């Protein structure tokens with residue numbers, strides 16, 4: 001039987017941050033990770049670039065007041081100090097998103113691993129914990145392979161149920177339920193959206209800067225501005241993913257996409273520009289009026305939705321009503337959403353352990369002394385832009401801090 005002061009289940013961002021904080025406080029730490037490699041999901045973040053910070057605050061979803069308490073008054077300063085202590089330099093883009101200066105997630109893993117090694121933190125990979133049991137002086141952890149581990153306190157950092165290939169699972173849910181924790185059902189959040197084939201036909205692979213209005217029966221559910229990516233099955237990119245958590249429960253909605261939001265002040269100005277172009281190139285095909293405003297394939301899709309002939313007609317033949325339809329389609333391109341993609345495609349889970357039973361200063365359970373819960377396993381999820389990693393790292397640091405020193 002192995003023994004340690006602190007046992008950590010899961011070697012993702014929150015588990016590794018907890019291990020460092022506990023190790024720095026002089027506690028002996030053992031981390032059990034079920035995958036053969038630590039931080040598999042961290043390495044996949046930000047398309048391998050790891051967007052781990054954001055200079056601008058953004059409210060969290062789920063137990064948002066709890067999340068705010070965990071983040072504290074200056075999370076950017078606190079996390080910057082942490083990265084400084086590991087020697088990691090950051091770079092920020094104009095939107096305030098922070099990345100490792102190398103723009104490589106591997107660099108983040110390298111500095112974390114170096115510190116864990118310096119602190120003699122023991123990490124066991126290929127060790128899926130199957131049972132967690134409260135015993136008289138602490139906890140007993142039983143991994144699938146290898147010896148059981150006896151610890152004084154335990155930090156459950158098993159993450160969300162998304163992307164099983166990167167380690168996502170719900171193995172911790174039965175343990176936490178048994179200890180009295182309420183678990184809010186998991187749903188995919190920050191996930192691409194599936195659409196009908198008609199509205200995205202021929203557009204797969206194209207990216208646009210746009211403004212999206214998500215609607216259901218004429219009621220506005222959410223608005224986003226940013227990058228949209230057309231895929232084989234629907235739409236993705238930050239803009240689409242940020243809309244996903246606002247979908248009605250049956251997943252069905254309508255997106256109106258303004259494909260030229262920064263180029264014109266309003267729809268009227270688009271209409272006037274198209275009329276000007278019609279006069280300038282009367283002999284051209286209708287789609288040519290859109291040249292230079294959007295990709296040609298998008299131009300065809302816009303014309304199709306506006307009910308215009310794609311070929312064999314001259315722009316001069318278009319009536320004012322048809323030009324208006326074209327302007328409407330360019331500024332409100334309609335896409336039918338049929339539902340979100342599943343957990344296997346989501347970046348983040350919404351739902352998880354109800355935070356009403358957790359202390360935000362050290363993430364300790366109010367129902368079971370010595371049990372801490374961190375990161376995405378909690379009922380907290382953030383926007384795209386680094387907020388989920390910020391919460392994972394900060395909640396891990398709070399949990400890892402020696403209990404006696406918690407505020």
Ligand SMILES: Cc1cc2nc3c(=O)[nH]c(=O)nc-3n(C[C@H](O)[C@H](O)[C@H](O)COP(=O)(O)OP(=O)(O)OC[C@H]3O[C@@H](n4cnc5c(N)ncnc54)[C@H](O)[C@@H]3O)c2cc1C
Nearest residue numbers: 010012013014034045046129158159167375376386388389
């Ligand atoms: C493709 C992708 C891109 C993303 N990009 C960003 C981004 O750029 N910025 C951002 O802020 N967020 C991003 N996220 C979200 C971010 O990765 C998560 O919010 C974050 O990793 C959560 O950290 P965690 O430590 O709570 O959980 P995880 O990172 O999921 O780590 C949990 C660990 O626990 C292990 N585990 C599970 N069960 C057991 C068990 N029974 N025994 C032992 N080990 C177990 C898992 O294998 C895993 O390694 C992205 C997510 C994905 C999938």
